[in-house]
Amino acid sequence: VINQGMSIYGLDNNWQYVVKGAVLLVAVVFDVVSNRKTGKG
Numbered sequence: 329v330i331n332q333g334m335s336i337y338g339l340d341n342n343w344q345y346v347v348k349g350a351v352l353l354v355a356v357v358f359d360v361v362s363n364r365k366t367g368k369g
Contacts, residue, residue: 334344
C-alpha cells in the first residue's frame with residue numbers, strides 16, 4: 329500500500345526508503361509507548 333501510494337505521487341526511490349523507515353520507526357515507538365502504559369513491556 330505504501331509503495332503504491334509513493335509510486336502514484338512519483339516519489340524518488342531514495343525518498344521511498346526514507347518514508348518507509350520513518351513509518352517503521354513511528355510504529356515501533358507507538359508499540360513501545362503503548363506497552364509501557366499497559367504494563368506489558
